[in-house]
Amino acid sequence: MKQIAKERFNHVGQNLHESENISRPSLTFFQDAMRRLVKNKVAFVCTIIILLMILLSVIAPMMSSFDFREQHYGHSNARMMTVCDDAASEGCGHTHIFGTDILGRDIFTRIWMGGRVSLIIAFASAIIDFFLGVIYGGVSGYFGGTTDIIMMRLLEIINGIPYLIIVILLMMIMKPGIVTIIIAYSLVGWIPMARLVRGQIVALKQQEFVVAAEAMGASASRIIARHLLPNALSVVIVRVTLSIPAAIFSEAYLSYLGLGVPLPNCSWGSLAQLGIENFRIYPYQLVLPAVCISLTMLAFNLFGDGLRDAFDPRLRR
Amino acid sequence: MAKKILDMDDLHVSFDTYAGVVQAVRGVTLHVDEGEVLAVVGESGCGKSVTAQTIMKLNPMPPARIASGKIQLDTHNIVKCSEKEMQNIRGKEVSMIFQDPMTCMNPTKQVGKQIVEAIKLHRKLSHQEATEEAIKCLRQVNIPNPEERAKQYPHEFSGGMRQRAMIAMALSCNPKLLIADEPTTALDVTIQAQIMELLVELKHKINTAIILITHDLGVVASVADRVAVMYAGKIVETGSSHDIFYRNTHPYTQALLKSLPSPDTTKNIRLASIPGTPPDLLAPPVGCGFAARCEHCMGICREEEPDEFDLGNGHHAKCWLLHPDCPSVEERGGKL
Amino acid sequence: MSKEILVEAQNLCKYFKVSGGRMLHAVENVNLTIQKGETLGLVGESGCGKSTLGRTMMGIYPPTKGKLLYQGKELDLKNKKDRFAFAKKAQIVFQDPYASLDTRMTVGSIIEEGMVIHKMYDPAKRRERVAELLDTVGLNREHANRFPHEFSGGQRQRIGIARAMAIEPEFLVCDEPISALDVSIQAQVINLLRDLQEKMDLTYLFIAHDLNIVKYISNRIAVMYLGSVVELASSDELYAHTLHPYSLALLSAVPVPDPEKEMKKERQVLSGDVPSPINKPAGCAFSTRCIRVCDRCRQETPVLREVMPDHFVACHLV
Numbered sequence: 001m002k003q004i005a006k007e008r009f010n011h012v013g014q015n016l017h018e019s020e021n022i023s024r025p026s027l028t029f030f031q032d033a034m035r036r037l038v039k040n041k042v043a044f045v046c047t048i049i050i051l052l053m054i055l056l057s058v059i060a061p062m063m064s065s066f067d068f069r070e071q072h073y074g075h076s077n078a079r080m081m082t083v084c085d086d087a088a089s090e091g092c093g094h095t096h097i098f099g100t101d102i103l104g105r106d107i108f109t110r111i112w113m114g115g116r117v118s119l120i121i122a123f124a125s126a127i128i129d130f131f132l133g134v135i136y137g138g139v140s141g142y143f144g145g146t147t148d149i150i151m152m153r154l155l156e157i158i159n160g161i162p163y164l165i166i167v168i169l170l171m172m173i174m175k176p177g178i179v180t181i182i183i184a185y186s187l188v189g190w191i192p193m194a195r196l197v198r199g200q201i202v203a204l205k206q207q208e209f210v211v212a213a214e215a216m217g218a219s220a221s222r223i224i225a226r227h228l229l230p231n232a233l234s235v236v237i238v239r240v241t242l243s244i245p246a247a248i249f250s251e252a253y254l255s256y257l258g259l260g261v262p263l264p265n266c267s268w269g270s271l272a273q274l275g276i277e278n279f280r281i282y283p284y285q286l287v288l289p290a291v292c293i294s295l296t297m298l299a300f301n302l303f304g305d306g307l308r309d310a311f312d313p314r315l316r317r
Numbered sequence: 318m319a320k321k322i323l324d325m326d327d328l329h330v331s332f333d334t335y336a337g338v339v340q341a342v343r344g345v346t347l348h349v350d351e352g353e354v355l356a357v358v359g360e361s362g363c364g365k366s367v368t369a370q371t372i373m374k375l376n377p378m379p380p381a382r383i384a385s386g387k388i389q390l391d392t393h394n395i396v397k398c399s400e401k402e403m404q405n406i407r408g409k410e411v412s413m414i415f416q417d418p419m420t421c422m423n424p425t426k427q428v429g430k431q432i433v434e435a436i437k438l439h440r441k442l443s444h445q446e447a448t449e450e451a452i453k454c455l456r457q458v459n460i461p462n463p464e465e466r467a468k469q470y471p472h473e474f475s476g477g478m479r480q481r482a483m484i485a486m487a488l489s490c491n492p493k494l495l496i497a498d499e500p501t502t503a504l505d506v507t508i509q510a511q512i513m514e515l516l517v518e519l520k521h522k523i524n525t526a527i528i529l530i531t532h533d534l535g536v537v538a539s540v541a542d543r544v545a546v547m548y549a550g551k552i553v554e555t556g557s558s559h560d561i562f563y564r565n566t567h568p569y570t571q572a573l574l575k576s577l578p579s580p581d582t583t584k585n586i587r588l589a590s591i592p593g594t595p596p597d598l599l600a601p602p603v604g605c606g607f608a609a610r611c612e613h614c615m616g617i618c619r620e621e622e623p624d625e626f627d628l629g630n631g632h633h634a635k636c637w638l639l640h641p642d643c644p645s646v647e648e649r650g651g652k653l
Numbered sequence: 654m655s656k657e658i659l660v661e662a663q664n665l666c667k668y669f670k671v672s673g674g675r676m677l678h679a680v681e682n683v684n685l686t687i688q689k690g691e692t693l694g695l696v697g698e699s700g701c702g703k704s705t706l707g708r709t710m711m712g713i714y715p716p717t718k719g720k721l722l723y724q725g726k727e728l729d730l731k732n733k734k735d736r737f738a739f740a741k742k743a744q745i746v747f748q749d750p751y752a753s754l755d756t757r758m759t760v761g762s763i764i765e766e767g768m769v770i771h772k773m774y775d776p777a778k779r780r781e782r783v784a785e786l787l788d789t790v791g792l793n794r795e796h797a798n799r800f801p802h803e804f805s806g807g808q809r810q811r812i813g814i815a816r817a818m819a820i821e822p823e824f825l826v827c828d829e830p831i832s833a834l835d836v837s838i839q840a841q842v843i844n845l846l847r848d849l850q851e852k853m854d855l856t857y858l859f860i861a862h863d864l865n866i867v868k869y870i871s872n873r874i875a876v877m878y879l880g881s882v883v884e885l886a887s888s889d890e891l892y893a894h895t896l897h898p899y900s901l902a903l904l905s906a907v908p909v910p911d912p913e914k915e916m917k918k919e920r921q922v923l924s925g926d927v928p929s930p931i932n933k934p935a936g937c938a939f940s941t942r943c944i945r946v947c948d949r950c951r952q953e954t955p956v957l958r959e960v961m962p963d964h965f966v967a968c969h970l971v
Contacts, residue, residue, distance in 0.1 A: 004642045008617035011650040015609045016593045028800060029757060035335065208753040212813075215713050216767045216820070217740035230757045360835035361806065475926040476699075505698035506862060507923045510906035514922055532836055535908030539915040558912045576840035577910050578869035580892055587847075588869070590840030592791070594805050 033234070036310040043306025049299040053292070057115030064109040065094040069264045072104035077282050098288055101274060110266050111288055117267040118248055118293075121181055125247040126240050128186040133193025134229070134236060140194070141201025142224050152198070159191050167259055176262050185250055189243065196239050200232040207231075234311035241304035245297035252293050268293045319350035321389075322493050322526045323372065328386035330364075330371050333379065339598050341367045343550035344386075349494065352524040354516075356537040356558075358573075359547035362595055365530045368547075369496045371395075372528075373411055374403050391493055409439040412487040416499040418479035422471040422486075429455075429467025432486050439490045454485040457522075458515060477508035481515065488525065496528045501536060513539055534577060538562060543631070546570050549596050549606030556632030567634045568611045605637070613638060615649060659689040659724060659856050660710060660743075660824055666718035667702075667709050677931050679705040681880040682719070684957065687824075692850065692857040694871030694888065696864060696903070700930050701877040703860045704748075707826040710858060711743035712736055723824075741771055744817040748829035750809035754801040760787075760812055761797030767820040786815040790845060807838030811845065818849065826858045831866065843870060864907045868892060876900045879930055879938035882957055886964040896966045898943045937969070945970055 037043055061068060072086045078100040084092055098107035140151040167184040174180045204210060205228065213223050248268075254260045255269025263270070268289045275286030330342035342364045349355045357365045370376050372388060372395065388395035393406055415421050423431055432451035436442060442450060448467075455463035458481040471479060480500060487495055497516070501509040517540055520527060529541060537544055538558065545555040546569065554567040565571050575589035582588075593610040596602050602609065608618040617637050626639040637643060667680040679702045687693045695703045708714050710721060715730040722728065723742070729735050744767075747753035754763055764783045768774060774782065784794045790811040801809055810830060817825060827846065831839040843866060850857060861867050867874060868888045876884040876897065884897040895901050905921045923942050928934055934941050936951040943950065949969050957967040 004617065004640060006642070006644060008620070009615045009637070009643050009649050012614045012616055012619065014592065014612055014614060029802075208747050208749055209755040211713060212745070212747065212753050212816070213755075213766070215711070215740060215745050216816075217737045217770050218766070219770075222770070226758075227755055231755070360837060477926060505927065506864070507698060507902060507906045508926070510908075510920060510922050513908070514920075533908070534836065534910035535915075538910045538912045539908045562910065562912055573837055574910060576837050578865045579909060579911070580865060580868055582865075582869055584869065588840040588844055590844050591837040592841065594807065594838075 029234075033307075033310040037306055040306045040309065043303050043310075046299040046303040046306070049295060050303060053115060053296050053299070054119060057112050057119055060112035061109050061116070064106065064112075065090060066096075066106035066109045068105065068109045068113040068266065070105060072100060072106075074104070075100050076102050076104040077278070077285075078104075080284055099282075099284055101285055102278065105264075107271075107285065107288060110271060111268070111292060114266040114268045114271050114289065115292065117178060117261055117265065118251055118269070118296075121178060121185070121251045121267070122244045122247040124182045125185045125189055125250075126244050128182070129190045129193050129243050129247075130236070130240050132186070132190035134197050136190070137194040137197025137199075138201055138224055138229060141198035142205065142220060142228065144202070144205075148198070155191055155194060158188065161188070163188050167254060171259055176259070177265075178261060181251055181254060181260065184254075185247055189247065189250075193236070193239055193243065197232060197236060200235050201228050204228050204231050238304055238308040238311065241300060241307055245300040248293060248297055248300075319353070321348050322351050322391055323347075323349040323528070324387075324389040325368075325372070326387040326389075328368065328371065328388060329384040330367055330376070331382050331384045333382065334599075337599050340384075340601055341381075341550055341598060342371070343598075343601065345547070345550075345552055347545050347552060347555065349526045349528060351493070351526055352520070353542045354520055354527045354529055354540055356529045356531060356541035356544045357547060358531060358534065358537055358544060360532055360595065362549075362598070363547040364550040364598075365547050366498055369413070369498055369528060369530050372494075372496065373407050373413060374398070374400075375413075405439075408435055408492070409490045410492055411494040411496065412490070412492045413496040413498060414480070414483045414487045414500050416502050418476070418483040419471065421483060422479065424471050427468055427470055428474070428482050432467070432482075432489050435486055436489050451485075451489065454489045455482065457488070457519075458482070458485045460485070476504055477511055480504065480508075480512055484512075484515065484519075488519070488523070491523070492525060494526045494528065496530070498530045499532070500529075502531070502533070509536070516540055534574065546573070549601065550598055551606060551635065553607065553636070554632075554634040556628070556634075557630070560628075560630070560632040564628075564632070566628065566639060567636050568613050568638070569607045570634075605635075615643075657689045658686045660687045660858075661685070661722040661725075662706075662710060662719065663722065664719035665706070665709060665716050665721060667705050667714055668717045671931060675931055678880050678933065679930060680709060683880075683882055685710075685875060685882065685885070687856055687858060689823075689856055690850075690854060691872045692859050692870055694867040694874040695858060695860045695877060696862060696867050696874060697877035698862060698903075698927055700879065700927050702880040702930070703877050704828055706877070707828050707858055707860045708745070711745055711824065711826045712739045713745070741820050742822055743824040743826070744820065744822040745826045745828060746810070746813050746817050746830045748832055750806045750813060750833060753813055754809055754816075756801050759798055759800060760804075763801070763812065764797075764815050764819050767816060771820055773820065782819065783815075786819060789818070789849075790815045791841070805838075807834050807841060810834060810838075810842055814842070814845065814849070818853075821853070822855070824856045824858070826860070828860050829862070832861065832863070839866065846870070864904060865909075876903065879928065879933055881938065881967065882965075883939065883967045884965065885957065886961075890961075890964055894961070894964070896960065896964070896971045897939075897968050898945055898970075899939050937967075 072084065074086060075084065078096055080097065080099040082096050082099060084094055084096055086092055096106050096108065098111060101107055140148045166187055170180055170184045210223060210227055213227055251260065251267060252269030252272060255267050256273045260270050261267050271289035272286055275289060279286045325345060325347050328342055328345045332339040332341055345368050359365045367376065371383065372390065374395065383396055390411060429451050432454055433447045436447040436450055452463045452467055455467060460466050460478060460481055474482060501512050504512065513536060531537060541558050543557050544561040545552045546561065548569050554561065554565065554570045561570060565574065572589065572591045576591060578588060591610055596606055604619040604621055605623050608614045615637060623635045623637045625633050625635050627633055662683050662685045665680060665683045669677040669679055671677050683706060695707065697703045709716055712730055720727050723739065728739060761783050764786055765779050768779050783797055787794055787796060792808060792811060831842050834842060847870065849855060859867060859871055871888050873886065874888050874891050875882045876899065878899050884900045895904055902921045902923045909915060925942050928941055936953055937955050940946045940950040955967040955969050957965045960966050960971055
């Protein structure tokens with residue numbers, strides 16, 4: 001046993017302030033989730049892809065020397081990377097990076113114009129989805145009982161109407177265009193979101209912190225706005241992120257059926273539809289828009305997955 | 318001389334987290350002999366569950382990591398065992414029962430079938446023999462009508478009976494060591510009494526060594542032969558049950574016992590609580606882990622970790638108060 | 654502790670509808686009074702209805718049958734205004750410190766919320782009070798900007814107590830406030846609750862299953878089994894002269910941290926499990942497990958009656 005100096009045994013007593021200290025940095029739930037998301041390599045790559053798509057859609061048509069409607073008769077169905085020699089065109093001397101379509105229009109410019117349309121439709125639908133779904137689902141879930149039963153049955157009735165019929169009817173009443181497609185999709189697209197939000201609210205309602213707020217005398221609006229929705233938010237955000245590819249695909253599918261944006265406006269779906277006619281001879285005219293659709297959808301899906309993992313408290317390390 | 322079933326020497330287990338390395342277990346040495354019950358007592362975060370899970374290597378190895386130390390389970394060197402070797406050891410040499418039996422049993426399989434599965438994995442018995450063995454195990458834990466009960470599903474069992482079924486499953490392959498991780502915490506008092514009585518009965522009948530992890534000192538008093546008190550990743554005092562309850566020397570053990578009211582505690586006495594909270598093991602304190610909350614804390618306690626002092630008969634404690642050079646209370650400037 | 658009755662339950666019943674159209678009789682015909690300044694302990698095992706009774710007595714659940722009186726006046730909990738006013742007088746501390754705090758809010762907002770709802774003080778004074786409350790419960794003032802997930806169970810429970818105290822209630826229901834906490838932290842919270850009771854003249858309904866703690870903190874104890882009160886007496890009297898067979902089994906089942914006492918103890922271990930509150934046995938609810946059961950017990954439900962001064966039991970054999 002080693003010898004120890006007597007002074008070292010002097011009484012010091014408790015130090016409680018130190019023992020109540022929290023050494024870790026304070027992170028809100030979202031900050032922690034974002035940190036985890038960034039570490040997820042797949043989600044990171046997907047974020048880059050999504051941003052790239054958005055950037056190109058905004059900038060590329062502006063920077064391109066060709067207009068998306070401009071037709072070059074001598075150069076229809078040109079291969080990729082052909083140089084334009086149409087003297088009448090502004091873009092004379094510049095390269096058709098993606099070639100031209102059957103009417104000689106530059107595909108590169110059209111792809112990114114189409115990107116604008118597809119992405120606008122997707123984001124707008126997702127936002128309308130979000131608001132309609134959250135409000136409907138929130139009210140139904142919180143009030144429960146008869147209100148919930150009636151609202152959910154109504155929801156199921158609306159859901160039962162075939163989507164395509166609604167779209168066709170709308171097309172007959174309204175002029176085909178971006179707004180029509182957004183309205184058509186939004187008429188039924190909010191239903192899964194409403195169901196999801198309602199489910200979340202019903203589950204959260206039973207949590208003790210909600211009971212505590214009710215015991216405190218909080219009003220229904222306060223509980224929904226301050227307690228239920230913020231806690232349901234993570235699931236909702238993930239759902240919104242995943243509804244974007246659904247909207248993109250829906251638009252592509254409608255355009256493919258000829259119910260999409262009218263010519264000469266383009267969207268990825270309508271470009272794909274044009275491309276299929278001569279697929280065997282000029283495959284790039286179909287492949288290019290198809291790749292854009294697929295890549296964007298995949299990127300959003302994987303990003304949504306990454307987001308869901310980041311928000312899951314059980315995976316927190 | 319009793320045979321040592323488990324010999325753990327200076328175990329260090331760390332977890333790699335986003336905020337840094339959490340040293341969950343910081344040098345634990347303990348042993349369990351054949352047929353004895355060792356209770357590991359401590360509060361949440363002290364490392365007792367991690368220690369037990371490391372014996373069976375149940376912690377996912379990243380982020381957990383055995384930083385150093387040795388675990389000898391009978392003839393097996395656990396630290397050096399591969400995952401395949403561990404699969405042979407788990408269930409056969411050592412098994413575990415958990416706090417919540419509902420989440421530990423497969424809700425879609427009959428209870429009898431789950432036990433048969435465990436038996437067939439480790440023992441060479443035919444299906445018929447294994448089924449009979451399973452019913453025998455259920456009978457051993459005092460489940461009435463074991464033949465019928467074996468055909469039922471977990472949700473048809475009550476809480477206490479599920480815990481018994483889990484004990485039956487754990488003992489089905491006659492392991493040398495049973496680890497019980499808070500087996501009665503989730504149970505009502507009267508059911509807890511039933512389970513404790515069962516564990517005592519089994520201890521006498523089948524000679525399995527038991528490590529009982531709990532924070533309930535009442536349960537410890539009724540069942541344990543030896544007790545190890547853990548705090549902040551270390552064992553601060555260990556000894557026989559009588560040593561810990563009647564001859565305790567570590568301030569944490571003493572404070573813990575004083576904070577429990579007994580039926581004789583009168584209302585005008587204030588409960589002796591331990592102020593403050595256990596330290597964050599992300600940045601463990603330099604000296605003794607209990608120093609910040611100890612009313613006897615001395616200068617040396619903050620600077621250096623206490624050595625282990627032998628108090629005779631297997632009773633050890635880690636506290637500077639036990640050092641021969643330590644002066645009396647008045648000389649130190651402390652208060653009684 | 655005055656003899657004025659603060660809260661009174663008269664033939665209080667609370668039933669819930671469960672799947673299959675059956676009724677769960679969680680609380681059946683409970684008659685209890687709680688005097689101002691006292692602590693009434695409520696003990697029993699899972700399914701006995703103690704949590705439901707506690708929540709019904711402070712207004713979370715409106716009673717299905719029977720009356721709830723506060724300061725002698727009957728409460729109509731279906732009336733929104735009455736409920737709101739009662740919320741300021743009666744509060745609750747929950748069992749699970751992890752589920753009872755909203756993880757999206759800062760600790761400061763959680764504590765302040767009650768004051769905001771009841772429009773107490775101005776924002777600056779509210780922040781001041783939050784800091785005072787954090788001090789009172791033994792936390793640092795800086796913790797007001799942190800989030801619940803950064804705290805330990807014991808600290809969260811103290812935050813829950815601070816939240817309940819913020820609106821200055823008179824009656825506090827403590828629904829198993831220490832069951833989820835470690836032993837050394839339990840003592841801290843109990844001491845805190847006692848200090849607050851003295852300082853602010855509070856009345857407690859203390860629900861727990863740890864009998865030692867309940868005996869320590871309560872003036873009187875009510876033992877519940879399957880929705881009814883089976884025994885009610887002062888805590889000393891209950892331990893000195895335990896009368897109901899269930900109370901006897903309950904008290905003997907509690908392990909004491911003393912090996913010698915444990916070895917010598919004559920333990921009465923109940924056989925079988927607690928019956929489900931949906932399918933209650935006919936007659937006395939305890940008849941299926943009672944060692945002294947007789948025919949009358951199986952047919953007739955016993956009523957709580959005074960067998961000794963201030964000592965009530967519901968049993969035919971006493």
